[in-house]
Amino acid sequence: MKQTYRQILGTPKPFVKWAGGKRQLIPILNENLPNTFGTYYEPFLGGGALLFHILTERNGQKCNISDLNSDLVLAYTTIRDRIDELISSLKNHERNYQKDSKSYYYSVRDTNPRSEIEKTSRLLFLNRTCFNGLYRVNSKGKFNVPLGKYTNPNIVNEENLRSVSDIFQSSRVSIKCRDFEAVLRDAKKGDLVYFDPPYQPVSQTANFTSYTNKNFTLDDLSRLSELCMKLDSKGCRVLLSNSDSKEVADMFAKKPWKVRKIQANRSINSNSKKRTGHFELLIKNY
Numbered sequence: 488m489k490q491t492y493r494q495i496l497g498t499p500k501p502f503v504k505w506a507g508g509k510r511q512l513i514p515i516l517n518e519n520l521p522n523t524f525g526t527y528y529e530p531f532l533g534g535g536a537l538l539f540h541i542l543t544e545r546n547g548q549k550c551n552i553s554d555l556n557s558d559l560v561l562a563y564t565t566i567r568d569r570i571d572e573l574i575s576s577l578k579n580h581e582r583n584y585q586k587d588s589k590s591y592y593y594s595v596r597d598t599n600p601r602s603e604i605e606k607t608s609r610l611l612f613l614n615r616t617c618f619n620g621l622y623r624v625n626s627k628g629k630f631n632v633p634l635g636k637y638t639n640p641n642i643v644n645e646e647n648l649r650s651v652s653d654i655f656q657s658s659r660v661s662i663k664c665r666d667f668e669a670v671l672r673d674a675k676k677g678d679l680v681y682f683d684p685p686y687q688p689v690s691q692t693a694n695f696t697s698y699t700n701k702n703f704t705l706d707d708l709s710r711l712s713e714l715c716m717k718l719d720s721k722g723c724r725v726l727l728s729n730s731d732s733k734e735v736a737d738m739f740a741k742k743p744w745k746v747r748k749i750q751a752n753r754s755i756n757s758n759s760k761k762r763t764g765h766f767e768l769l770i771k772n773y
């Protein structure tokens with residue numbers, strides 16, 4: 488019998504470092520999942536930490552994932568459909584980076600490739616080599632993070648990319664680029680929707696909302712809270728992460744919402760000394 492990459496290479500993990508990534512919170516998120524559910528929806532996908540956990544723990548689980556960042560969504564489909572070409576393009580980046588990391592990094596940052604392979608390998612290359620390993624764009628949608636200080640960054644990470652490709656090819660996962668509200672059309676009674684939106688800032692200086700060239704505003708948060716009510720009326724299970732901010736607490740103060748404060752580590756502050764433990768909210772209707 489043909490062995491899958493998962494059996495040979497281990498479990499697939501997020502292939503990008505993403506602001507707000509949930510890897511450290513997987514144990515607590517796992518405790519808060521319902522025992523059974525229909526389709527799993529993750530409409531603010533990012534690095535997809537909970538998605539990968541669910542795919543590896545629940546064999547055959549149907550998943551419907553999406554994000555508004557078209558480069559990120561393209562990376563998921565390219566890894567699924569064109570893994571060999573992608574790996575050879577990344578190896579090319581790795582060779583060039585090893586010759587002159589600084590000038591090569593900025594030359595790649597300045598490019599705007601057209602092909603799917605080049606776009607995705609650029610995103611993965613920049614994510615591995617930029618400062619703090621984060622994706623951030625300016626108001627024109629241009630990636631604007633400077634070079635990071637790494638001696639030997641793992642630019643290709645072939646094992647994990649092949650394992651991710653394998654799990655997407657063999658699972659029932661639909662991947663789309665769209666606004667989160669579109670989930671309402673598709674989700675049915677008994678389905679689980681996990682929302683991990685860009686967080687409401689807890690202070691003026693804590694704002695990090697530039698995953699796309701559109702910020703996530705308070706209006707978006709109101710749209711999200713109305714959507715959660717509509718999903719609840721349809722009989723969906725809703726799980727939501729957000730910052731411990733007054734706006735969020737007020738919007739989810741009433742039934743059917745159960746709000747829990749959980750401890751998390753903030754990892755996107757550029758000053759590592761400020762990446763201390765903080766509380767955030769986990770909200771659910773079941």
Ligand SMILES: C[S@@+](CC[C@H](N)C(=O)[O-])C[C@H]1O[C@@H](n2cnc3c(N)ncnc32)[C@H](O)[C@@H]1O
Binds near residue numbers: 531533
């Ligand atoms: C906090 S991150 C998700 C992190 C993810 N849970 C992880 O583990 O990496 C939020 C994501 O929402 C996406 N996003 C922002 N506005 C959106 C919108 N209106 N609709 C859908 N996705 C959106 C961003 O591109 C970003 O990837």
